[in-house]
Amino acid sequence: MAITDVTAKMRSNEEILGRSDLNDADAILAITTLDETDVIHAVEDNADAIFTWGYDKGERAKLDKLYEKAKTSQWNATTDLDWSTEVDIEKMVREQNFAMSGSHELAPPFDLSNTPLKSWGDKEFLEFGIEAQNHLLSQFMHGEQGALLCTAKIVETVPWIDAKYYAATQVVDEARHVEVFSRYLDEKLEGNYPINAHLRMLLDDIINDSRWDMTYLGMQIMVEGLALAAFGMLHQTTQEPLLKKLLRYVMSDEARHVAFGVLSLEEYYQELSSAELRERQEFAYEAAVRMRDRFLQQEVWQRYDIDVAPLIPMIQQDPGRILFQQLLFSKIVPNCKKLGLLDAGVPEGQKGWLRERFEEMDVIQFEDFADTGDEYLELDAVAQDREAATA
Numbered sequence: 001m002a003i004t005d006v007t008a009k010m011r012s013n014e015e016i017l018g019r020s021d022l023n024d025a026d027a028i029l030a031i032t033t034l035d036e037t038d039v040i041h042a043v044e045d046n047a048d049a050i051f052t053w054g055y056d057k058g059e060r061a062k063l064d065k066l067y068e069k070a071k072t073s074q075w076n077a078t079t080d081l082d083w084s085t086e087v088d089i090e091k092m093v094r095e096q097n098f099a100m101s102g103s104h105e106l107a108p109p110f111d112l113s114n115t116p117l118k119s120w121g122d123k124e125f126l127e128f129g130i131e132a133q134n135h136l137l138s139q140f141m142h143g144e145q146g147a148l149l150c151t152a153k154i155v156e157t158v159p160w161i162d163a164k165y166y167a168a169t170q171v172v173d174e175a176r177h178v179e180v181f182s183r184y185l186d187e188k189l190e191g192n193y194p195i196n197a198h199l200r201m202l203l204d205d206i207i208n209d210s211r212w213d214m215t216y217l218g219m220q221i222m223v224e225g226l227a228l229a230a231f232g233m234l235h236q237t238t239q240e241p242l243l244k245k246l247l248r249y250v251m252s253d254e255a256r257h258v259a260f261g262v263l264s265l266e267e268y269y270q271e272l273s274s275a276e277l278r279e280r281q282e283f284a285y286e287a288a289v290r291m292r293d294r295f296l297q298q299e300v301w302q303r304y305d306i307d308v309a310p311l312i313p314m315i316q317q318d319p320g321r322i323l324f325q326q327l328l329f330s331k332i333v334p335n336c337k338k339l340g341l342l343d344a345g346v347p348e349g350q351k352g353w354l355r356e357r358f359e360e361m362d363v364i365q366f367e368d369f370a371d372t373g374d375e376y377l378e379l380d381a382v383a384q385d386r387e388a389a390t391a
């Protein structure tokens with residue numbers, strides 16, 4: 001196949017996303033959470049468990065270094081966080097709103113007079129802010145469980161011993177992350193939300209895929225790349241000490257996880273054909289859109305029994321929200337670039353398919369931000385705190 005044929009064969013939005021217009025709000029909202037009462041959700045993982053008899057530790061030096069780092073940077077959610085901290089939820093919501101918008105006003109900055117929110121005042125918006133915080137942390141918790149299952153799958157499916165060793169440490173990290181978000185929701189907030197339908201579709205797709213590198217691309221590059229950016233923003237905007245420390249410690253682990261994805265795929269993608277890389281581009285795009293769709297927080301609006309559809313055009317023009325949505329991609333885009341996915345399949349100097357998709361999503365401006373190959377050394381909270389304690 002000629003190299004220029006590759007882009008022509010990319011699947012359409014309709015085929016990848018089930019809708020032709022990326023921004024079709026009705027189609028996004030039509031996908032709703034089901035089975036809220038079911039506790040168990042089973043997904044086919046379609047993969048062989050792979051033994052390797054090549055036990056040479058350190059054959060992949062960068063993965064070995066990451067593994068050694070992971071062993072010395074473990075923390076204990078029970079004893080390293082102060083769970084006796086009293087959390088003032090209202091204060092937390094107000095502080096975060098101020099940090100994001102620069103205003104003490106909780107109402108969004110647009111005319112609500114012809115909307116279902118016309119009678120809402122400070123009290124209602126505060127309540128909504130508490131619900132939205134609850135929803136956000138609930139999705140973090142569910143996403144962490146997705147990471148736990150995906151990484152357990154990687155232990156089985158990756159053919160390299162250094163990657164199996166590292167992934168095993170990540171499994172422990174992810175168990176701890178599920179634990180901390182679950183405990184925070186349970187003890188410090190009130191109740192939690194079921195998994196968002198878009199996030200669940202994405203996690204199901206990642207686990208369904210039989211190819212070991214797709215687990216990495218979906219989880220370590222896309223979901224964890226977005227999580228690292230989202231945790232970073234929340235860490236910067238919250239003053240609540242328990243959440244702040246919790247996020248700093250989780251980010252310290254997440255930076256290693258994203259590095260694990262970058263270091264592993266960087267090597268593996270060298271071997272792939274243009275057609276195989278094309279499938280990776282499409283998968284990255286699907287993941288990016290599903291994650292963006294979930295930030296409409298439709299389950300919160302459902303709880304209020306408000307039809308959010310007429311509000312969407314306004315919500316989408318809120319400058320604070322636009323910035324937040326863009327920044328979510330500040331780790332993903334440079335990492336996709338480092339992996340060669342932005343412009344794979346086209347001759348040098350031409351725009352690649354994934355680059356064009358990221359342009360449509362208005363996130364391509366992050367392509368030259370630092371990639372996450374070794375950011376984990378800077379974000380190592382455990383090592384920093386240990387050093388400070390002995391100084």
Ligand SMILES: [Fe+2]
Pocket residue numbers: 144147173174177254
């Ligand atoms: Fe995690």
Ligand SMILES: [Fe+2]
Pocket residue numbers: 147174224253254257
């Ligand atoms: Fe992670």
